[in-house]
Amino acid sequence: MIIGDNxxxxxxxxxxxxxxxxxxxxxxxxxxxxxxxxxREITRSFIENRTxxxxxxxxxxxxxxxxxxxxxINKDTQIIGLDKIPKDIGGALITSNHFSPLENxxxxxxxxxxxRKHLGIISQTTNFAMGGIxxxxxxxxxxxxxxxxxxYLARDFLSVLKEKLVxxxxxxxxxxxxxxxxxxRKPRPPKNGAYFYSAKLNVPIISCxxxxxxxxxxxxxxxxxxxxxxxxxxxxxxxxxxxxKENTELLSQMDYNLKKECYEKVYGKELTYEFEPSDIAxxxxxx
Numbered sequence: 001m002i003i004g005d006n007x008x009x010x011x012x013x014x015x016x017x018x019x020x021x022x023x024x025x026x027x028x029x030x031x032x033x034x035x036x037x038x039x040r041e042i043t044r045s046f047i048e049n050r051t052x053x054x055x056x057x058x059x060x061x062x063x064x065x066x067x068x069x070x071x072x073i074n075k076d077t078q079i080i081g082l083d084k085i086p087k088d089i090g091g092a093l094i095t096s097n098h099f100s101p102l103e104n105x106x107x108x109x110x111x112x113x114x115x116r117k118h119l120g121i122i123s124q125t126t127n128f129a130m131g132g133i134x135x136x137x138x139x140x141x142x143x144x145x146x147x148x149x150x151x152y153l154a155r156d157f158l159s160v161l162k163e164k165l166v167x168x169x170x171x172x173x174x175x176x177x178x179x180x181x182x183x184x185r186k187p188r189p190p191k192n193g194a195y196f197y198s199a200k201l202n203v204p205i206i207s208c209x210x211x212x213x214x215x216x217x218x219x220x221x222x223x224x225x226x227x228x229x230x231x232x233x234x235x236x237x238x239x240x241x242x243x244x245k246e247n248t249e250l251l252s253q254m255d256y257n258l259k260k261e262c263y264e265k266v267y268g269k270e271l272t273y274e275f276e277p278s279d280i281a282x283x284x285x286x287x
Contacts, residue, residue, distance in 0.1 A: 081232030
């Protein structure tokens, strides 16, 4: 399912940023733009309302909707490497490549298979400003807003992560690539957030990579449908003998290397960031 217009322009942005090494730049054209005050209002509202009965009711409905969508979207999704996740694993951060508003359902498909009731999803505040059904899911389907405000990150955000990962032993999805790049097959160098919080809270990282396979059936005039193969690469643990800074750097490099190796194996080519049409899954120009 293709969500969003102006795909040609978005792909042109991907091409430009990939070849210049600007791997964390926004490529979508019409995402909401928030003022600092609007950002603070979203995070304030989340912190103040998340324990209310109304919020919990909406969350229950949104999670049920997300789980239904997960079953539909991932009816053909294959999971490889499920046995790499220990049965007694507690709270964990999950990292994966970020290429669609719907690919978090692939990770939810994983946590459903692990019999987990909840999957926390860390999402930028701009996503919480969306309207309609997508906006409802973005606000209530176990989502956690992240912003650049230092006070929120250091106090409230960290407190929520500790509650979910350490106290409740839940799993949380955090995209190290930051911005969504539409149907982009290649893993991008990560930002440090996931690895810092892994080290800070002493929780493991489940390293994942989603392979996209072109199908014969058309999705739109420009794109074929794609199906997913979720690769569980490894479970990475912080080293108790290293500092948080050392662990952050080590885990980041280990995770990127795993994703790079998986990309090269499943697509049969060396990872470079020279753009070619086949970098965009399902794009008919590449077929």
